[in-house]
Amino acid sequence: MSLLEVKELTKNFGGLAAVSNVDFVIEENELIGLIGPNGAGKTTFFNLLTGVYVPTEGTIELEKDGEKILLNGKAPYKITDLGLARTFQNIRLFKELTVMDNVLIAMHSKKGSNTFHSLFRTPTYYRAEEEMRTKALELLAIFELENKYDVLAKNLPYGEQRRLEIVRALATKPKILFLDEPAAGMNPQETAELTALIRKIQKDFKITVVLIEHDMSLVMNVCERIYVLEYGRLLAHGTPEEIQKNPAVIKAYLGGD
Amino acid sequence: MKQFNKNNLGWLILIALMAGILYMGIMTNIISPFYQITLVTILINIILAVGLNLVIGFSGQFSLGHAGFMAIGAYSGAVIGAQVEGFLGFLLGLFVGMVISVIVALVVGIPTLRLKGDYLAIATLGIAEIIRILILNMGDLTNGARGISGISFPFASNLSFIMVLFALVIITTIITVNYIKSSPGRATIAIREDEIAAESMGVNTTTYKVIAFMIGAATASIAGSLYGTYFSVINPGDFTFQKSIDVLIIVVFGGIGSVTGTVVAAVVLGILNTFLQSFGELRMIFYAVAIIAIMVFRPGGLLGTKEFTISGLLNRKAKKASAKKEVQ
Amino acid sequence: MLKVKNLSVHYGMIQAIKDISFEVNEGEIVTLIGANGAGKSTILRTISGLVRPSAGEIEYLGQPIHHMPTRKIVEQGIAQVPEGRHVFKELTVQENLDLGSFTRKDKQNIAADLEHVFERFPILSERKNQDAATLSGGEQQMLAMGRALMTKPKLLLLDEPSMGLAPIFIKEIFRIIQDIQKQGTTILLIEQNAKVALQIANRGYVLETGNIVLTGTGEELLASDEVQKAYLGG
Amino acid sequence: MDNLVQQLINGISLGSIYALIALGYTMVYGVIKLINFAHGEIYMVGAYVGYGLIQRVGLGLFPAILISMLFCAILGVVIEKVAYKPLRGATRVATLITAIGVSYLLQNVMIYIMGPEVKAFPTALKVQNWTFGGVTINSQQIVIFLTTVVLMVGLQLIVKYTKMGKAMRAVSTDPEAAQLMGINVDNVISFTFVLGSSLAGAAGVLVGIYYNSISPLMGVTPGLKAFVAAVFGGIGIIPGALVGGYAIGIIETLVSAYGGSMFKDAVVYLILIIILIVKPSGIFGKNIKEKV
Amino acid sequence: SSDTTATGAASGDTIKLGGNFELSGGASAYGTLMDQGIKLAVEQVNAAGGVAGKQVDYTSYDNKSEPAESASVATRLATQDKVVAILGPATTGAANAQSPAVTRAKVPAILPAATGDGVTMSGNSVLEYVFRVCFQDSFQGTALAEFAQKDLGAKKAVILVDNSTDYAIGLADAFKETFNGEIVAEENFTAGDTDFKAILTNISKMDYDVIFLPGYYEEGGLIIKQAREMGIKQPILGPDGFANSVLVDLAGAENVNNVYYASHFTPNSEDPKVKEFLAAFQAKYGKPADSFAALAYDAANLVFKSIETAGSADPQAITDALAKTKDFEGVTGTFSFDKNHNPVKSAFVIELQNGVEVGNTVVEPAK
């Protein structure tokens, strides 16, 4: 089977179906785009996959070591442990902590020493700590943030905050990385740089990236497949070329020129 | 890594120095019996407040139930101290109190720590009150409202008690600091910063909240045992909501999230309190005005979230130089 | 209409705005462009009185306003769509829009204006009784815009109004901006989407770490190499 | 049966008093998200002002209540300006500690001026008892009950339907955006304190009359209970404060009535905790999960 | 310190006396009155030429109504200020916390009103430096139980107890032990409560002859009022905690019928000493003295007398003299100390009708 299979996923808020009957497949090493008008249900869809919301109906299944694991209703931290990581549409860094700490926190479930070792500062603790820091610096270097390791997250300019969010998500060692509007608030120049970075990490880390974005220069450039949502439903699905030509998508989302 | 050791060494020297000063001071009676009481109160308050700071300042969970755990420790110490002779009884009481507190913290923490902000505050306050009311109604075991007096004091002198107390202050503080500066500690701080993001980074928020709560409970219990042992009388009226507030004031005063700030605040408030003894009816008026004034002028507390560090002290010059470079 | 003279703004020790001057004339669309952290939002916040300048003056309709409290500035007819939307999360969409007209005296026109906002943003009408907190990012952006329109401002300050909007709606939003300009509202616009912003703007200023480094008409700036390279991605 | 009805009446009249104080708590909380620990002390000051006016000056009940409300309103605004306003940007615990400081201050200044001991409140209202079957109810209970309900409805109307009410809710969610709407945030907050504190003042006088007893520490227990009541109902929600107040009054009374007087507070807290576990934002609290 | 009432004599010529009182916090209503009672005694003795020719210098500190503070204040007085004797604290809890400190410093402490059983004891042995001038709770509880069955002829009693104070609980226990009849019900309240209707409604349906109400006048007054308004007519019996005129104010004079309480002294006494004390107190403070002020006044005078008998202001000498106290004539009665440093003195049970004292019964201590 595929890496992740979503079947007939539905989320209702009161009378409103924010996500409705969506089928979605993620394979290994892909770059997938998720687009759609405002309020189409894209963020809600991410929230369902990462455990922030519990689906009203439908299934989310992850394949791991040849087994299928049902993700419905699992706590977010468990889903992260299983290899799904994300960034947030409204940046949610640990603002009062340093860049380094932000990354170390994300590593903790994989590498951190346990409570006992930390309380009594055993050699294991020092070894684990040292390893984590080295690893974190490596990750930060990819995003050119290594020199800012001791800056408080809130003091970073906006663009760097977005990048740090990606580093932090990567630090959880995900198989699938979900990015929610990573280019929002960036100018075209910065967006272009980000585009290259996303390609690079997808290749280097051998992961799948799923991204929500309204900036078509980014989406059409990097994504291999695109899903389009409208009113919670799947409106279309295909390659960038197909989507750009799809009249329904043009009408609902892209707008004609 | 080198820096790390230098820093630790610095602290070690400072602690040894302080222990030496205390020892000599008490031996020579320069720290008179009266100042010893103030000292004991301050040291006990440090244990209480450091633990509460872990819960409130670092894990971001607003607990108003500290007095309940202190009561558990005090009563365990008193009851067991009466059964088991000597120092062993003291240790056993200390230990049993910790175990009970940790179990209570675990059992009530799991369901209630899901609550947010003021709802959690009220729930924890409720737990402390329930503990207190149970103690009040435990018949001959706790002696109800009459409390327990003549609690055993298995120390050769005040000096030896104070040295043991000092050691416990150091141990609990080091454990707390070690915890904060470790991977689980960082996970705990992440919860304070943004619970949803923390969970999405793989942090099991319930676990870490409960661990912080349990460490806080254990240290409060230790403080309670020491309190009962030293002052020899306890009754349920000593562990009301008011006591939790007193500790909270120390934490906020020092700066939420600053361990060294907590220590400084405990010392400052301890001295202020003793100083105000002679003001009779005006005492609490001055105290209240002091609280308001300090909060108005230093809303972040004495140290904010900063820590006083030895390495900071050592590096002060180096940093100044490099800061200049950056500007140019 | 708006004259900013030798303005400096500090956040603690950091100087975010360094002695800049510019002006906006009645009926114009003026845009401020610049990289992240250049100080664009700070300027808007200072005009609205949310941040106090450390030096310099701001004059609006010939009257200094840099000492006025925000609400007075709003009463004079300066509205803002702030960065990060700042909708009233615990209130419904309808209540948010009502608050837009809080200081208005012409009660009789309010209902019509509300209709107008709903026409422009049909989704808000569908979500009328929903709490703003649960709106999607883009919906919140529309609400912030709608709310500002309800104040019927003489001068509208827009801080990245297209952020998080779907492409089809970005076009719509710029159309709306031009519309309200036609109806007589003056506009000071910040946009990451510098290209479109410069296309509709009468004039623009380029900001770099708190300084104005370039100024000109929309076309001039669009044609400038520097702007092309730094802000338009090629 | 009579007994149960009588106890319910007892519970409701006790609950009315908690509710009356809780309303002010919740008002202030709703707007500036501050647990105004000094609220119980404003209630106490209200009672003393009423005492002074009736006992020493010889005024009648209604002028005394009005003047006391006025006095407390001014006091509330002064406290806000001096002690809370400078902390607006600070953490909420910092403001909480300041509020505790203010509450100590008011208690001890009152002790300094009036002495620490309990004082008997003059009987300013003739008590009329009515008995139906085995059940007795008196005029004061009815007055307090009606006052509480009327005030609750009044407050709710103000907050929901007036322009000021809208402004209050706007300030509550986003003070900065509220300014951008032309709202005078300082005025709104002052108004909130005027409302909340004058309510406390009225409550002080009414309770003084009802129990016939006032003391400088009289605000502590009801203050705490009122806070619990506000949490019970969902902090910031006006009908919630009322329901929370009644819930606590009735639980306390019934627990005492059926042999648990030793445990009445413990039972109240236990029920509170259980309710919060089921409904983490109180009975009326909206449990919106934060939109991510 | 601001609370000094020295009259200007050089320090060598003064006797330093310390006060450890609840001047702030929950028990400040008692502590403050006691402090005032002592200041009056000091003023009078200084005006009359002092004690053994020396002026008395009285310093009091606030213990915040907290045990730890009480230990701190006692230590401060004994070791820093080097007082020759300590007066206070008011309550049993604070007194217990003070005992180790005075024992260590070997300075006598005289407790005006700490009535808890065993306050002067450590296990089975007496604390050498701790004395009190009030009777203890078990004596009072016993006396009231006997009064209930003998004088009131009660067979069935209801107990309403303040479960938050050791004082009230001790009283209730002693009462239960002595009372031969049936205890129909025991209900609890907490100091600071104002609404007692729930428990009163409960007992209003029961059959009994007397209500025993161990607690203080603050709650006692309100309970009397609410009970009488509810139509409960049985006699109400209270401890010395009722001995304050505010009790009647709180309850309303018309409700205070069939109310009896134990007291250390009666303001209606014909004894000139008592009259003089009451007048002097009223003149100095503008309010009536209650029994707590009277007890503190006695405690101070007892110290003065012991210094005179000892002929020295040395703490140990004072302690020895105190222990030998015989027939000390105070405003709260004439008493001697037993071997446990408790005064052997009689109690009054005062009867109130329509809010006024109509009579009293003297209860002699058991021999």
Ligand SMILES: Nc1ncnc2c1ncn2[C@@H]1O[C@H](COP(=O)(O)OP(=O)(O)OP(=O)(O)O)[C@@H](O)[C@H]1O
């Ligand atoms: N908790 C909620 N309660 C009610 N409605 C909700 C809730 N969360 C989301 N919605 C509604 O569900 C719809 C989908 O929202 P979602 O945030 O997923 O949109 P989106 O596709 O991410 O949009 P955008 O591109 O603007 O971010 C929106 O109309 C929103 O108003």
Ligand SMILES: Nc1ncnc2c1ncn2[C@@H]1O[C@H](COP(=O)(O)OP(=O)(O)OP(=O)(O)O)[C@@H](O)[C@H]1O
């Ligand atoms: N509240 C604050 N405290 C301290 N520094 C601040 C604060 N707000 C902004 N700054 C700093 O001031 C500078 C200007 O920020 P501003 O938000 O005005 O930039 P901007 O041009 O709007 O950037 P963006 O495109 O990211 O919105 C930045 O360096 C920023 O870090």
Ligand SMILES: CC(C)C[C@H](N)C(=O)O
């Ligand atoms: C002053 C009194 C109220 C003290 C009380 N008799 C007690 O022991 O504790």
Ligand SMILES: [Mg+2]
């Ligand atoms: Mg979205």
Ligand SMILES: [Mg+2]
């Ligand atoms: Mg900006």
